[in-house]
Amino acid sequence: MPPATAEMIFDGPGDGTSPPPKHGSTRALPRLLLVLAAAFLAARVGTGMMEQSHPSLVKDSIAWRDIGDAETLARQTGKPILYEFGAEWCGPCKVLQGEVFADPRHAGTIESSFIPVRVTDRRREDGHNALDVQALQDRYHIESFPTIVMVDPDTGELGRLEGYPGAAVVMKTLGEAASKYDLKKGQFRTGGIIIK
Amino acid sequence: MNRTLVVAFWRQRFMSPFRMAFLLFIVGVPLLITAAMPQAGFSIAGKLTGVALVFAIGIIGQDLSSGVLQLLFARPVRRSEYVLSRWFAAGSMSAVIGVGQAALVVLIMTVRGAAPGAPEALTFVGERLFEGFGIAAVFVLLSTLVNGVGDVALWIGVQFVCGIGGMLAQAKGWTWLARAAGELSGSMNPNLPIAQIAGGLAPWAPASAYLSTVTLCLALAVLVMNRRELSYASSNG
Amino acid sequence: MSTGIVVDSVTKTYRRALSGTSVHALNGVSLTIAPGEVFGIIGPNGAGKTTLFGCLLGFLRTDAGRITIDGHAPDDLAVRSVTGYLPERLVLDRWMTGRDFLEYHHALARLPERTRHADCATALERVGLDPTAAARVIRGYSRGMLQRVGLAQALLGHPRYIFLDEPASGVDPAGVVLFRRLLGELKGSGATVLLNSHQLEQVERVCDRVAFVKGGKVEAIETLAAGAEVARVVRVRWAGGATVTDAALGQAAAAAGASLASRGNTEARFAVPDDAGAARLMAALVAVQVPVSEVTPEESRLERLFLDSAPAVAAATTSPPANPGGAS
Numbered sequence: 123m124p125p126a127t128a129e130m131i132f133d134g135p136g137d138g139t140s141p142p143p144k145h146g147s148t149r150a151l152p153r154l155l156l157v158l159a160a161a162f163l164a165a166r167v168g169t170g171m172m173e174q175s176h177p178s179l180v181k182d183s184i185a186w187r188d189i190g191d192a193e194t195l196a197r198q199t200g201k202p203i204l205y206e207f208g209a210e211w212c213g214p215c216k217v218l219q220g221e222v223f224a225d226p227r228h229a230g231t232i233e234s235s236f237i238p239v240r241v242t243d244r245r246r247e248d249g250h251n252a253l254d255v256q257a258l259q260d261r262y263h264i265e266s267f268p269t270i271v272m273v274d275p276d277t278g279e280l281g282r283l284e285g286y287p288g289a290a291v292v293m294k295t296l297g298e299a300a301s302k303y304d305l306k307k308g309q310f311r312t313g314g315i316i317i318k
Numbered sequence: 319m320n321r322t323l324v325v326a327f328w329r330q331r332f333m334s335p336f337r338m339a340f341l342l343f344i345v346g347v348p349l350l351i352t353a354a355m356p357q358a359g360f361s362i363a364g365k366l367t368g369v370a371l372v373f374a375i376g377i378i379g380q381d382l383s384s385g386v387l388q389l390l391f392a393r394p395v396r397r398s399e400y401v402l403s404r405w406f407a408a409g410s411m412s413a414v415i416g417v418g419q420a421a422l423v424v425l426i427m428t429v430r431g432a433a434p435g436a437p438e439a440l441t442f443v444g445e446r447l448f449e450g451f452g453i454a455a456v457f458v459l460l461s462t463l464v465n466g467v468g469d470v471a472l473w474i475g476v477q478f479v480c481g482i483g484g485m486l487a488q489a490k491g492w493t494w495l496a497r498a499a500g501e502l503s504g505s506m507n508p509n510l511p512i513a514q515i516a517g518g519l520a521p522w523a524p525a526s527a528y529l530s531t532v533t534l535c536l537a538l539a540v541l542v543m544n545r546r547e548l549s550y551a552s553s554n555g
Numbered sequence: 556m557s558t559g560i561v562v563d564s565v566t567k568t569y570r571r572a573l574s575g576t577s578v579h580a581l582n583g584v585s586l587t588i589a590p591g592e593v594f595g596i597i598g599p600n601g602a603g604k605t606t607l608f609g610c611l612l613g614f615l616r617t618d619a620g621r622i623t624i625d626g627h628a629p630d631d632l633a634v635r636s637v638t639g640y641l642p643e644r645l646v647l648d649r650w651m652t653g654r655d656f657l658e659y660h661h662a663l664a665r666l667p668e669r670t671r672h673a674d675c676a677t678a679l680e681r682v683g684l685d686p687t688a689a690a691r692v693i694r695g696y697s698r699g700m701l702q703r704v705g706l707a708q709a710l711l712g713h714p715r716y717i718f719l720d721e722p723a724s725g726v727d728p729a730g731v732v733l734f735r736r737l738l739g740e741l742k743g744s745g746a747t748v749l750l751n752s753h754q755l756e757q758v759e760r761v762c763d764r765v766a767f768v769k770g771g772k773v774e775a776i777e778t779l780a781a782g783a784e785v786a787r788v789v790r791v792r793w794a795g796g797a798t799v800t801d802a803a804l805g806q807a808a809a810a811a812g813a814s815l816a817s818r819g820n821t822e823a824r825f826a827v828p829d830d831a832g833a834a835r836l837m838a839a840l841v842a843v844q845v846p847v848s849e850v851t852p853e854e855s856r857l858e859r860l861f862l863d864s865a866p867a868v869a870a871a872t873t874s875p876p877a878n879p880g881g882a883s
Contacts (some may be wrong), residue, residue: 141477144633145631146631147396147628147630147631147634148395148631149396149630152402155398155402155533155537155540156537158417158533159533159534162529162534162535163530163533165522165526165529165530168526169526172523173523185380225511225513245512270423277384284488285487285488285491285493287496288484288497288499288500288501290503290504291481291488291496291499294481303373326648330650360743366714384646385644385646386647388614388646389640389647389705389708390611392635392638393664394635394663394664394665395635398603467567484579489693546610547609547615547616548615
C-alpha cells in the first residue's frame with residue numbers, strides 16, 4: 123500500500139484530532155432509565171395502594187352550599203344542583219375529593235356549572251343522620267358512597283355517578299349533565315356566564 | 319442526549335407551516351379569550367396538550383415511514399440517544415411555549431385588573447412544565463409503535479377505550495376496571511398536580527405516577543426502537 | 556487497526572406473522588473481505604443482496620451466524636464511526652438544504668466542528684454539486700443531485716468502510732463518469748468498499764473480487780485482475796475462404812486500440828475498451844481488407860455468471876407453516 127493511502131486510514135474518524143470512537147452497541151439499553159422506570163413503577167403501585175387505604179387530607183377548593191339553600195340558589199342562578207353524597211369513613215370519597223374537588227380547575231368548572239352541596243352521612247358516627255340529610259338520601263335512593271347526583275330543582279334528576287371512576291369520567295359526566303340542563307332551559311353557558 | 323438531533327428536530331418543527339399555524343391558533347386564541355374574559359382565570363388556557371401535540375405528533379413515526387432513519391443509524395448514534403433526544407426536544411419546546419403562554423396569560427389578567435395570586439400563577443406555570451415533558455414521553459412511545467402520524471390516532475383510541483371502560487365500570491360497579499381505565503387514561507396525559515399537592519394532597523402518589531409514566535414510556539420506546547429492523551428489504555421480503 | 560469484514564454462516568429469515576409464511580433471505584452466507592479491498596456484490600433481484608447489506612450495516616439482526624467488522628459487531632459505535640453508507644433508496648431530510656444536510660451528518664459522525672464547513676465544502680466539490688445548488692432545499696433536488704449529496708455524506712470523514720448500494724442508479728451519464736472517478740479514488744485511498752450494483756461493467760472495472768449471490772447463497776466469488784481495463788470481447792467473422800493474416804489482424808487491432816485475443820480460420824476475438832473501440836476496430840479491419848461478415852460482442856465474465864445460473868429462480872424462498880424448512 124503506498125504511503126499516501128496509509129495516511130488516509132485513520133484509527134478514528136476525522137483528522138485524528140477527534141476523540142477515539144467509543145465502543146458499545148448502538149442498541150445498548152440505558153440502564154439508568156430502566157432502573158428508574160422499574161423503581162418508579164414500584165413506587166407508583168405502593169403509594170397508590172397506600173393512598174387508597176390511607177387517603178391524605180386535602181383542602182377543598184369548592185365552596186359547598188347548605189342543603190336548605192340549594193334549590194333557591196339553583197333557581198336564582200339557573201344552575202342545576204350537584205349533590206355529593208359521602209361519608210368520613212369512605213376511602214374513594216377522599217380520592218374523589220383530592221383529585222376533583224381539591225383541584226382548583228375542576229372546582230372552578232363545577233362551581234361555574236352547578237350549585238355544589240355536600241351531603242355527609244353520619245350514621246356510623248352518630249347512629250343517625252340529620253333529617254335533611256336522610257331525606258335527600260331517601261329521595262335519591264342513595265345506596266353507596268360516593269354518589270354524585272345532578273338535579274334540576276324543577277324536574278328532578280339529570281344524572282348520577284356512583285363510585286369514583288376517575289377525574290376524567292367525573293368531569294365528563296358533570297359536563298354532559300350541565301349541557302343537558304342548559305339545553306332544556308334554552309340557555310348557553312361560557313366561562314361561568316349564562317346567556318339565555 | 320444528542321445536541322445535533324435536538325437542534326435538528328426543533329428546526330424541522332419550526333419550518334413546518336402547518337404545525338406553526340396550528341401552534342399560533344392554539345396559543346393565540348386562549349390569549350384573546352383571556353383578554354375578553356380575564357375573570358375566567360387560567361381555565362381558558364387549560365391544558366398544554368395542544369401545544370405538546372404540535373411538536374409530538376409523528377415524533378418518531380414520520381422518520382420511520384419516510385426512511386431517513388437508515389442514514390441516521392448508519393452514524394455512531396445509539397438508538398436510545400435518538401429516542402431520548404426526540405423526547406427532550408419535543409418536551410422542552412412544549413414546556414417553553416407553555417410557560418411563555420402562561421406568562422402572557424398572567425400579564426393579560428394583570429393588565430385587565432384580574433391579577434392572579436403568585437402561588438396560583440406559579441402552580442399553573444409549574445404544571446405546564448411537567449405536562450410538556452409528560453405528553454412528549456407518551457407520544458415518543460406511541461410513535462415507535464405506529465408509522466407516520468398514527469400515534470395521535472392511537473392516543474385518541476386508547477382514551478376512547480378507557481372512556482368506554484369507565485362507563486362500563488360505573489354501570490357494573492367494577493371498581494378494578496374503573497381504576498384501570500382511570501390509570502391508563504391518566505397515563506395518556508401525565509401531569510403533576512401541583513395545585514392539589516399545594517392543597518394538601520400527599521405528593522408521593524401523584525409524583526411517582528407521573529415519573530413512572532414518563533420513564534416507562536421512554537424505556538419501552540427504547541426497547542421497541544432497539545428491536546426495529548431498518549431495511550426496506552424487511553418490508554419487501 | 557483494520558481487520559476487514561468477516562461474514563460467517565449468516566442466515567436471515569423474514570417471518571410474516573399475519574400470513575404465516577417465512578422468506579429465507581440469506582442461507583448460510585460466508586465471505587471475508589480484506590481491508591482495502593473493493594468488493595462487488597451482484598445477483599438477480601431478490602437474491603438477498605440488500606438483506607446482506609442490511610445485516611452488514613447492523614440494520615437487520617441475523618438469525619444465525621456472525622458478522623464482524625474490524626473484529627466488532629456491525630452495530631458497534633466504533634464501526635459506525637468509520638462507516639459511510641449510500642443506500643439504494645435515498646431518502647434525505649427534505650426540509651434541509653444540501654449543505655445543511657451534510658453538516659448535519661458531519662455532526663452526527665462526531666467529526667470536528669471547526670473543520671465542518673471546510674469538510675462539507677470539499678465533499679460537495681468532490682461530488683460536483685455547486686454551492687448554489689447546495690444552498691437549495693433538498694425537496695427540489697433532481698435524482699442526480701440527490702445521489703450526489705448522498706454520496707457526499709457517505710464520504711464524509713474519509714470512512715474506512717464504504718457501503719454503496721446501487722450508487723449509479725438513476726444517474727445521468729455525467730454522474731456515472733463522476734461515480735467511476737470517485738470509485739477509482741476510493742480504491743486508491745485504501746478504504747474497503749462494498750459495491751452492490753447491476754452495472755456489471757463498472758463492477759468489473761473497479762472491483763478486486765465479486766460475489767455472485769443467488770437465492771440467499773453466495774454461488775461464486777470471482778477474482779478480477781487488479782486494475783484491469785474492462786475489456787469487452789468482440790467476435791469478428793469474415794467470409795469463408797478469405798486469407799486473413801495475423802499481421803493484418805494485429806495491424807487493425809493496433810490502429811483501433813484493441814488487442815487480438817485469439818483467432819481461427821474464419822473468426823478472431825478482439826478485446827476492445829468500449830463501443831467506440833469496437834467501431835474503430837471494424838473500420839480498421841475494413842481498411843486492411845479483411846472481409847468482415849459479422850461482429851458480435853461476447854458476454855463479460857460477470858454476465859456469464861447470470862446466464863449460467865438460468866433459468867432464474869424465484870425471488871424468494873417461501874415456506875408455508877406446514878413445511879417450516881421448505882425448499883426454494
